[in-house]
Amino acid sequence: MANLLLVAGTRPEAIKMAPVIEQLRRLQLDFTFVWNGQHYDYKMSKIFFEQLDLPEPDDNLDVKSGSHAQQTAESMVKLEKIIRQYMPSIVVSEGDTNSVAAAAMTSVKCLVPFAHVEAGLRSWNPAMPEEINRKIADSVASLHFAPTKPSMLNLLFEGVSRERLHLTGNTIVDVVRKHRDAARELGERIMSELNVEKEKYLLVTIHRAENTDDPSKLENILAALRKLAREFTVVFPVHPRTKERIAQTSLEHPLEGIIGLEPLGYQEFLGLLMNCLIVLTDSGGVQEEACTVKVPTVTLR
Ligand code: UD1
Numbered sequence: 001m002a003n004l005l006l007v008a009g010t011r012p013e014a015i016k017m018a019p020v021i022e023q024l025r026r027l028q029l030d031f032t033f034v035w036n037g038q039h040y041d042y043k044m045s046k047i048f049f050e051q052l053d054l055p056e057p058d059d060n061l062d063v064k065s066g067s068h069a070q071q072t073a074e075s076m077v078k079l080e081k082i083i084r085q086y087m088p089s090i091v092v093s094e095g096d097t098n099s100v101a102a103a104a105m106t107s108v109k110c111l112v113p114f115a116h117v118e119a120g121l122r123s124w125n126p127a128m129p130e131e132i133n134r135k136i137a138d139s140v141a142s143l144h145f146a147p148t149k150p151s152m153l154n155l156l157f158e159g160v161s162r163e164r165l166h167l168t169g170n171t172i173v174d175v176v177r178k179h180r181d182a183a184r185e186l187g188e189r190i191m192s193e194l195n196v197e198k199e200k201y202l203l204v205t206i207h208r209a210e211n212t213d214d215p216s217k218l219e220n221i222l223a224a225l226r227k228l229a230r231e232f233t234v235v236f237p238v239h240p241r242t243k244e245r246i247a248q249t250s251l252e253h254p255l256e257g258i259i260g261l262e263p264l265g266y267q268e269f270l271g272l273l274m275n276c277l278i279v280l281t282d283s284g285g286v287q288e289e290a291c292t293v294k295v296p297t298v299t300l301r
């Protein structure tokens with residue numbers, strides 16, 4: 001019987017759980033890996049299983065897209081069955097997506113303890129769906145793996161007892177360290193394919209609901225990027241949410257002058273990140289990677 005049940009469901013969770021899985025394998029600990037399927041395109045999910053050597057999921061909940069309530073509820077209903085089937089001694093998730101909130105609530109309601117990787121982050125903005133998800137996860141977790149001292153302090157101030165807290169660092173740093181040499185080489189190849197020069201281009205990622213769901217905000221951001229593209233080379237791998245929202249605008253040439261790309265694989269993206277002049281991003285993970293590889297960042301929040 002598997003002892004640990006790992007639940008992940010989106011691109012950043014696949015990436016940030018990779019070092020946890022690697023360590024579980026090293027320790028020869030038995031675990032079950034459940035993909036909740038919030039992200040499902042090959043380039044948002046399976047590509048990372050392949051590139052980061054994750055196991056094929058034991059189950060895929062196939063939750064896919066929908067409203068917050070739909071994604072969370074469907075995930076809970078399906079996960080409850082899986083938890084009852086495997087009866088793990090603990091459920092582990094990373095981050096602050098709907099997939100994580102659902103895993104946290106379902107496991108504790110099945111009386112299985114929940115462990116939260118990347119615990120204690122706070123934006124102090126209750127309008128952010130991620131802030132609600134991470135607070136739910138932290139409020140029911142029995143074990144908190146905090147990435148930084150401030151995140152640990154947040155939890156202490158919220159009344160989490162010290163013995164449930166572990167200061168671990170952020171697993172993204174392990175991922176970057178493992179892949180940066182290969183990424184550097186791959187980055188050079190991609191730069192030559194795109195005909196862009198080292199430290200002469202801006203890299204952009206945008207996907208937050210706050211930036212994409214309000215058409216006037218999205219149009220403002222795109223206008224700013226097109227303006228930047230008159231002076232700099234701008235490379236923009238487009239998240240599927242953003243692609244869909246851009247298509248809903250009435251703009252005729254929304255990415256005029258910009259090198260728009262499909263979502264990239266991990267080493268491909270890291271390679272472009274390591275070689276860019278500046279990254280402009282609203283991504284949590286990309287900000288953490290950029291400071292790890294010391295690339296100046298403009299945070300679009
Ligand atoms: C989700 C997380 C966000 C995280 C991000 C990582 C929540 C509330 N949001 O946002 O915290 O930073 O993942 O990327 O959990 N889509 C596809 N194919 C896919 C996945 C999504 O086309 O494989 C499109 C669909 O149109 C979908 C939209 O993207 O409606 C949004 O997907 P969703 O998972 O709801 O939210 P994200 O914006 O990806």
Ligand code: UDP
Pocket residue numbers: 011012015205207237238262263264265266267269270282283284285286289
């Ligand atoms: N990423 C990737 N390909 C891309 C864009 C991003 O592999 O085209 C990686 C990036 O290196 C980081 C993670 O995806 O590790 C961040 O995911 P995302 O921005 O979707 O979510 P967030 O971190 O904001 O939750």
